[in-house]
Every structure is written in C-alpha cells, then in structure tokens.
Amino acid sequence: MKPKAHIMHLPVYQPGKPIDEVKKEFGLTEVVKLASNENPFGSSPKAKQAIVNHLENTHIYPDGASVELTAAVARHYGVGTNQIVFGAGSDEVILMIARAYLSAGDETITADRTFPQYKHNAEIEGATVIEVPLKDGTHDLDAMLAKVTDRTKIIWVCNPNNPTSTIVTAAEVGRFLDKAPNHVLVVLDEAYAEYIVSEEYPDSIALLEKYPNVVTLRTFSKAYGLAALRIGYGIGRPDVIRTINQVREPFNTTGFAQAAALAALEDQAFIERCRDENARGIAYLSGQFGKLGLKHFPAYGNFMLVDVQRDAKTVYEQLLSKGVIVRGGHTASIGFPSMIRVTVGSEEQNLKFISALEAVLNETVVVAE
Numbered sequence: 001m002k003p004k005a006h007i008m009h010l011p012v013y014q015p016g017k018p019i020d021e022v023k024k025e026f027g028l029t030e031v032v033k034l035a036s037n038e039n040p041f042g043s044s045p046k047a048k049q050a051i052v053n054h055l056e057n058t059h060i061y062p063d064g065a066s067v068e069l070t071a072a073v074a075r076h077y078g079v080g081t082n083q084i085v086f087g088a089g090s091d092e093v094i095l096m097i098a099r100a101y102l103s104a105g106d107e108t109i110t111a112d113r114t115f116p117q118y119k120h121n122a123e124i125e126g127a128t129v130i131e132v133p134l135k136d137g138t139h140d141l142d143a144m145l146a147k148v149t150d151r152t153k154i155i156w157v158c159n160p161n162n163p164t165s166t167i168v169t170a171a172e173v174g175r176f177l178d179k180a181p182n183h184v185l186v187v188l189d190e191a192y193a194e195y196i197v198s199e200e201y202p203d204s205i206a207l208l209e210k211y212p213n214v215v216t217l218r219t220f221s222k223a224y225g226l227a228a229l230r231i232g233y234g235i236g237r238p239d240v241i242r243t244i245n246q247v248r249e250p251f252n253t254t255g256f257a258q259a260a261a262l263a264a265l266e267d268q269a270f271i272e273r274c275r276d277e278n279a280r281g282i283a284y285l286s287g288q289f290g291k292l293g294l295k296h297f298p299a300y301g302n303f304m305l306v307d308v309q310r311d312a313k314t315v316y317e318q319l320l321s322k323g324v325i326v327r328g329g330h331t332a333s334i335g336f337p338s339m340i341r342v343t344v345g346s347e348e349q350n351l352k353f354i355s356a357l358e359a360v361l362n363e364t365v366v367v368a369e
C-alpha cells in the first residue's frame with residue numbers, strides 16, 4: 001500500500017494535552033487548560049437545552065442543507081440564504097475551499113506564522129504554498145500581494161491571526177482588496193471575530209458588496225462555546241458558496257450541532273458577556289506580563305502570545321507540572337521558540353496561570369534574545 005507521494009511528509013495533527021492525562025501524569029487534582037482557545041464560560045444554557053431537546057432525534061439524519069440555521073445566520077448578517085455554507089467546524093470549510101479551488105500546480109499564499117490548516121489542506125490538494133513572514137506578528141499584506149502570480153488561487157488572511165492574536169485593520173484590508181486580482185479568492189478567517197472590541201476591525205460582510213472574491217469564515221467553536229459539536233461556516237457570494245457546496249459531504253454537520261448553534265445565535269447576551277470578560281482578561285494578563293517584564297503581541301482574540309524569554313518547551317513542561325496547560329511556541333504549529341500561547345481564561349484560571357508562570361520564570365533560565 002502506497003499513499004500519494006505528495007502527502008507523505010504531512011504531520012499528524014497534535015492536539016493540546018487532555019486534562020485527565022495531565023492530572024494522572026503529575027498526580028494533580030486541579031488542572032486548567034488554556035491551550036485550545038476554548039470558551040472558559042462554556043456555552044449558552046439555551047444551546048444546552050437545544051441539545052437535550054434533540055435527543056429523541058438520534059435515529060434521524062440531520063438536515064443536510066441546514067435550512068433553519070442557514071435562515072437564522074442569513075438574518076443575523078443581512079445576507080441571502082444562498083451566501084452561507086456550513087462545515088464540521090470552520091476547519092472543514094477550509095478543507096472544502098482547498099478541495100474546490102486548489103489543484104497541483106496552483107499556488108496559494110499564507111502568512112508564516114498562522115493557522116496551519118490552510119497550508120495542510122493546500123498541500124493535500126498538491127498546491128504550492130507560498131508563506132510570507134509576519135511583520136511585527138501581523139500579516140504583511142503588501143508582501144503577500146507581491147507574491148501573487150497568474151497561478152495564485154487563494155490568499156488566506158487569519159484575522160485575528162492564530163497564534164499571534166494580532167489583527168489587520170479595515171483600512172489595511174480595504175487597500176489589500178483593491179489591489180488583489182479578481183482571479184484570487186481571499187479567505188478572511190475570522191474565527192475569533194465575536195471577541196473583537198476594536199473599532200478598526202473590518203466589517204467583512206459589508207466588503208462582499210464591493211469584492212466578489214472574498215469569503216469570510218466564522219465558527220460556533222470559540223465565543224459560542226460549541227467546539228465539541230463541530231460547526232462553523234463560510235459567507236460569500238452565491239457563486240462561491242455554490243462551488244464550496246459542490247464538494248461538501250451530504251450530512252457534514254449534525255442535528256445536535258445545528259440545533260445548538262441556532263439557540264446559541266439567539267443568545268447574543270451570552271456573547272456580549274464573554275466579550276466583556278475576555279477584554280477584562282486581556283487587560284489583566286497584559287498588566288501582569290508587564291510586571292513580569294514580558295512582551296506580548298497586541299491581543300484581539302481570546303488568546304495571547306507572550307515572549308517568556310526562555311526555552312518554550314521547558315516553560316510549557318514546567319507549567320504542566322503545576323497544572324496549567326498552554327501551547328508552547330516550540331511546536332511546529334506555533335513556531336515561536338521563546339514564546340507561549342495562552343488562552344484567556346476565567347478570572348480564577350488567569351490568576352492560577354499567572355501564579356504558576358511567576359514560579360516557572362523563577363525556576364528557569366533566560367535565553368539570549
């Protein structure tokens with residue numbers, strides 16, 4: 001048995017360590033996971049009730065077209081129902097876009113460092129990935145434009161960018177889209193959009209009026225707190241959405257996910273509370289990092305990338321032993337060897353993280369910059 005040659009080098013996705021495994025390994029009773037940018041406040045009680053209400057339907061296939069949810073999301077954004085496509089998480093929407101638009105010989109442009117699934121899925125399709133270094137932790141949109149050729153099919157813009165949590169502004173995105181040729185699909189991945197408090201963040205749905213080549217990705221996994229159910233979506237012009245739908249599996253989102261997402265969308269008060277708590281968490285962590293003499297990129301999502309000025313693997317492991325799971329920048333998917341990525345938690349979780357970090361900084365040696 002021989003797999004396709006062009007996928008042989010691909011890594012198998014390494015998820016963050018599960019809480020139970022860390023408890024067992026270090027003999028701990030309390031472990032805080034701040035590694036996967038999950039919502040520390042769970043999900044709306046209305047979404048949980050919707051899951052319970054759906055229990056009698058386990059024997060029925062889900063609505064493959066997500067009719068009710070599509071209508072609700074379309075109303076929420078003021079777009080047509082033919083402008084939305086759902087996936088098993090926005091991960092699957094990324095996969096479907098790559099599947100629909102990329103072939104061997106095509107080029108696609110991403111930032112270096114960014115969410116790894118753009119590159120991963122592009123490589124599965126045999127496309128060539130052009131990676132453009134971040135500038136001060138932010139997408140360098142001009143440098144990305146400079147890499148466009150006749151063969152470029154997709155540019156991926158992760159906004160806020162995972163792992164740096166930085167944004168590109170409405171003005172920057174506008175200038176970029178004015179120059180990006182129409183044959184290039186521009187994917188704006190806005191997985192953390194609900195957390196944004198900055199006035200400078202682009203209104204990517206409004207951009208669709210002027211730029212037919214834009215697709216926005218959103219998810220119910222982050223602020224909506226439904227990561228376990230796997231549901232995200234893309235919003236774009238009807239022709240683009242139809243193309244993505246052509247490669248979609250018939251029943252790619254479950255009835256549970258659709259029901260919970262519908263209820264979660266209606267509870268915008270929950271989202272507002274989470275956004276406020278997150279902003280407070282960022283302010284607290286930012287202040288504490290300052291006191292500890294640590295620099296971080298300006299954070300707009302529900303996570304921060306902080307330079308601990310030490311070997312990230314060591315700091316990651318020491319934090320683990322104290323019951324705090326973060327993402328170490330030493331891993332291939334993050335790629336900042338003296339930094340750690342931490343999810344903004346609840347007040348209690350943030351306190352625990354800072355006290356563990358303080359202890360670890362005292363126990364470890366600074367590496368040269």
Ligand SMILES: Cc1ncc(COP(=O)(O)O)c(C=O)c1O
Binds near residue numbers: 091162189219227230
């Ligand atoms: C930038 C970004 N895009 C997409 C995703 C995928 O999220 P999901 O598949 O849960 O919607 C993530 C998850 O971490 C992310 O950080």
